[in-house]
Amino acid sequence: MAVADLNLDDLRAEYEQLKAKNLKLDLTRGKPSSEQLDFSNALLSLPGENFKAKDDTDCRNYGGLVGIPDIREMWAQALGLPQENVIAGDASSLNIMFDMISWAYIFGTNDSQQPWSKEETVKWICPVPGYDRHFTITEHFGFEMITVPLNDEGPDLDAVRELVKDPQVKGMWCVPVFGNPTGITFSEATCRALAEMETAAPDFRIVWDNAYALHTLTDEFPINHNVLEFAAQAGNPNRFWFMSSTSKITHAGAGVSFLATSTDNLKWYESHASVRGIGPNKINQLAHAQFFGNVDGIKAVMQKHAGSLAPKFARVLEILEHRLGGKDVATWSNPTGGYFISVDVVDGTASRVVELAKEAGIALTGAGSSFPLKQDPRNRNIRLAPSLPPVEELEVAMDGFATCVLLAAAEKAQA
Known part of the structure; x- marks a missing residue:
């Protein structure tokens, strides 16, 4: 499917349904979740005597x-x-x-x-x-x-x-x-x-x-x-x-x-x-x-983090592929570590995607944040941070994000 084939009216209706949910979701920064922070609570009673x-x-x-x-x-x-x-x-x-x-x-x-x-x-x-x-x-x-x-x-x-x-x-x-x-x-x-x-x-x-x-x-x-x-x-x-x-x-x-x-x-x-x-x-x-x-202890803690983070990253990638794959509206990284997924949307639309998401109650890192002076010359890059929300909130946020990407692309194609 080409960008020109997107139905602008259908996407606007879908977006209005998204806004009606009155969401308040945050994908702005790569903060560890409460579950991840709990892995190290034993620190609070250390050192011993x-x-x-x-x-x-x-x-x-x-x-x-x-x-x-x-x-x-x-x-x-x-x-x-x-x-x-x-x-x-x-x-x-x-x-x-x-x-x-x-x-x-x-x-x-x-x-x-x-x-x-x-x-x-x-x-x-x-x-x-x-x-x-x-x-x-x-x-x-x-x-x-x-x-x-x-x-x-x-x-x-x-x-x-x-x-x-x-x-x-x-x-x-x-x-x-x-x-x-x-x-x-x-x-x-x-x-x-x-x-x-x-x-x-x-x-x-x-x-x-x-x-x-x-x-x-x-x-x-x-x-x-x-x-x-x-x-x-x-x-x-x-x-x-x-x-x-x-x-x-x-x-x-x-x-x-x-x-x-x-x-x-x-x-x-x-x-x-x-x-x-x-x-x-x-x-x-x-x-x-x-x-x-020891070093093995560090790696054991990191495997706990992986157990918490990997399902979230996998779910984000599944939703991106399901909603945006094959539509020529976005490409994204497929990391095996770290805290972020980088998404490139249609040139000139990243700031519009972030604006649409904000109006729908989904906070994203600002467009251009991954560039000096926040000036992305192609206005296309958006950083996603899947770590903090629970999976069920992450799914809602990513589905909404995909709707915003599609709507921004359709708006530009039919402007």
């Missing part, structure tokens, strides 16, 4: 800027990284990203000739569709954000290689595993290419936000490539700022964040972090270490 880390640190006291070895060792093993290059912080890796870009802007990095604020302009590579909060950070500092398309193996490498010939290009955002919102995972070849490429700026940095490093929807866990090793072997040891956290593994906003990077980068980080504060919440780090026990 022993407040000592394995290095005999009393976790109730000040200090320990890099975090306790108990959780650092565990997370390093989970990500396939050396423990000495991994530090543990407080709840949010997004805070660490903001801090490091702030310090580079104010003071310069350990490889900078001057603070980034002294540069005529700072340019930043933004693979799209991407994570809206990443773009908000670089927008906040006034960086010029340059988009490159994502393919099935990662960002368009030819485009990236051309851009980094400019010494004003200082960095790049990446979500390398089960990316937000597409769910793609970078191939080893892409990871190596990003580690090895020549850049005009000696202080070029890639923020490697591995937020979904362990977030499988299947029985298989993804490979997390050791980009720190790839970069060191290529003579670019300081290239990656590698982030991770437990935010969607235990309790959101109450977990542990991680930074993995080169020894020189860590020294630079600590020189500023030691002024900002005395140390992270080691009690929470110890509680997490006790809760997980």
